[in-house]
Amino acid sequence: MQTALITGSAGFIGYHLAARLLAAGWRVIGLDCLSTYYDVTLKQRRHAMLAQTPGFTPVIGRLEDPGRLMGLFEEHKPDAVIHLAAQAGVRHSIDAPRDYLEANLIGSFELLEAARAHPPKHLLMASTSSAYGANTEMPFEERQQTDHQMSFYAATKKANESMAHSYAHLYALPVTMFRFFTVYGPWGRPDMALFKFTKAMLAGLPIDVYNHGRMSRDFTYIDDLVTGITGLIAAVPGAEPVSDQDSLSPVAPFRVVNIGASKPTPLMNYIAALETALGIEAQKNMLEMQAGDVPATWADTSLLSTLTGYQPQVGVAEGVARFAAWYRDYYRI
Incomplete structure (x- = not known):
């Protein structure tokens, strides 16, 4: 039985990834601090569901606490480490940058140490499509320069x-960074647009639509994202390009x-797909672009496909409908 250490295991992506690995027979150590950035009850529910599987070991604590990660690595000697824990959110980083300094920079330093x-066989760390920042050449391809981040969140990633x-170079530590593109699906984050839109529409309230709706995103369904991550675990970087x-x-x-x-x-x-799924026409409050935001994202996934055979399976209409069904069931609406 292989062992994975997942940081941020009570988070949206961490929960789904842990569930997938547990179902595949992995032993999973899940570290999460259950931060109050959004509804802690949601995080506790995710962990509680994972804890129903004997192979899951929950650990409550902060990445940045000295010695916390060192002790987990020493005790469990994980084969794979998937680092998902972070202070998330572009807009929150404008108001509370220190949260990002501590969790994303100091916490990641503790992990690297x-x-x-x-050393695990493979260290996989979450980055973000926001790293592409002001780039306008589409689709975004991994070898593009990424020097002009638009938010402090993106800068920390x-x-x-x-x-x-630097750690990979100095210590021959195999590392894969993956850049996520707008992830959505059941058990999602309440600070994300789909969650906010659904809550407002079911309450009969208007939704805020930024840049007057002139935006596009490479919306990625959670199951497809997890398939990409799990496929990469075995794709350990070597000496030769693929x-x-x-x-x-x-x-x-x-x-x-x-x-x-x-x-x-x-x-x-995307909004139209939600209107169809809920059977409600949204009242739209058209607004200017938010600070730190970008008008469009689009992923080139050729490298991922070469490494793992990845092909996304769930389109926006189906994925949004699945989220809407989960939301109604979870909140009994």
Whole structure:
């Protein structure tokens, strides 16, 4: 039985990933601090469901607490480490940047130090499509320069990539960074647009639509994202690139990989899918673009497909309908 350490295991992505690995026979150590950034009850429910499987070991604590991660690595000697824990959210980083400094920079430093002392077979770390920042060449491809982040959240994630590369180079630590593109689905985050839209529409309230709806996103359904991550666990960076598009570092066992649907969807189409799923026409409050936001994202997933055979399976209409059904059931609406 292989052991995985997942940080952020009570989070949206962490919960789904842990459930998938447990179902595949892995032993999973799940670390989460149950932060109050959004509804803690939701996080507790996710952990409680995972705890029904004997192979799951929950650990409550903060990444940045000195020695916390070092002790977990030493005790459990994980084969794979998937680092998902972070202070999330573009807009919150404008108001509370210190939260991102502590969780995303100091917390990731503690993780890298623990991995240096007790190297796993593969360290996989979450980055974000926000790392592409002001880039306008579409689709986003891993070898593009990413020097102009638009939010402090994105800046901390880009810093994580650089930090991890240095450890991969100095200590021969195999690292894969994956850049997520807007992830949605059941058990999602309440601060994300789909959750906010659904809550408002069911309450008969208007939804806020930024940039007057002139936006598009590479919306990625949670099951497809988890398939991408689990496929990458075995794709340990080596010495030779796998294709001309490989982002493999020339000086370290390190690569960056996009995980997305590779299909940008206009925001208004996303809202229309939710209107159909709920049977409600949304009242739309059209607003200007928010600070730190970008008008469009679009993932080139060629490298992921080469490494794992990845092909996204769930389109926006189906994925949004699944979320809406979960939301009604969870909140009994």
